[in-house]
Amino acid sequence: GAVVSQHPSWVICKSGTSVKIECRSLDFQATTMFWYRQFPKQSLMLMATSNEGSKATYEQGVEKDKFLINHASLTLSTLTVTSAHPEDSSFYICSAPDGGANQPQHFGDGTRLSIL
Amino acid sequence: DAKTTQPPSMDCAEGRAANLPCNHSTISGNEYVYWYRQIHSQGPQYIIHGLKNNETNEMASLIITEDRKSSTLILPHATLRDTAVYYCIVTGTASKLTFGTGTRLQVTL
Numbered sequence: 001g002a003v004v005s006q007h008p009s010w011v012i013c014k015s016g017t018s019v020k021i022e023c024r025s026l027d028f029q030a031t032t033m034f035w036y037r038q039f040p041k042q043s044l045m046l047m048a049t050s051n052e053g054s055k056a057t058y059e060q061g062v063e064k065d066k067f068l069i070n071h072a073s074l075t076l077s078t079l080t081v082t083s084a085h086p087e088d089s090s091f092y093i094c095s096a097p098d099g100g101a102n103q104p105q106h107f108g109d110g111t112r113l114s115i116l
Numbered sequence: 117d118a119k120t121t122q123p124p125s126m127d128c129a130e131g132r133a134a135n136l137p138c139n140h141s142t143i144s145g146n147e148y149v150y151w152y153r154q155i156h157s158q159g160p161q162y163i164i165h166g167l168k169n170n171e172t173n174e175m176a177s178l179i180i181t182e183d184r185k186s187s188t189l190i191l192p193h194a195t196l197r198d199t200a201v202y203y204c205i206v207t208g209t210a211s212k213l214t215f216g217t218g219t220r221l222q223v224t225l
Contacts, residue, residue, distance in 0.1 A: 004159075006159070034212070034213075036215075043203075043215045043216060043217050043218065044154075044160070044213075044215040045215075046212065046213070046214065046215075049212065091157075093159045093160070095159070095160075095213075104150065104162040104165060105152075105160075105162065105213060106162065107152075107159035107160045107161070107162075108159050109158055109159045110157070110158065110159045112157070
């Protein structure tokens with residue numbers, strides 16, 4: 001079945017550094033991908049919609065200069081957390097729909113980001 | 117997208133059927149009901165979806181009431197591996213999903 005791969009699965013880095021997370025659709029093409037953030041014991045919150053070949057669409061309250069999204073090909077979207085701080089520590093998850101309207105989303109296994 | 121209401125938690129004995137309810141009284145005619153689950157520290161997993169007819173796949177059955185204001189996800193023979201948070205999502209587009217708080221299902225021996 002359709003698979004979405006996310007890398008890395010976990011990362012620990014110092015405050016002030018930038019971290020890039022990759023999301024790949026392995027056996028299907030995705031013109032749109034989605035990025036979510038999940039804090040402990042909370043639900044997933046949609047951060048942004050990644051659009052192949054055009055700018056990402058950010059949800060209200062999400063800083064586009066802080067969370068840079070690039071969707072350079074039909075199988076890859078990247079999320080870069082710039083100048084990360086401890087409050088950016090979270091579980092970041094991507095997803096992509098396989099097929100046309102009303103087809104289910106396929107999710108990556110998430111990236112656990114810890115900023116020291 | 118229509119809002120959904122789910123009980124915060126449920127318990128189920130292993131081998132028994134788990135019936136997870138979801139209320140979506142404001143659902144509109146073109147909105148589907150989707151179910152996903154999230155096992156601890158993993159990304160969500162798609163389970164099943166439907167518009168108005170009952171649906172069944174290898175994982176579960178989805179029963180939607182005739183007025184479409186509520187639905188029930190049925191796991192016919194729950195196992196310990198089914199312990200997870202189950203999310204019921206109603207949306208007119210499969211792409212943009214709004215996750216609520218879900219139901220934490222605990223399957224016990």
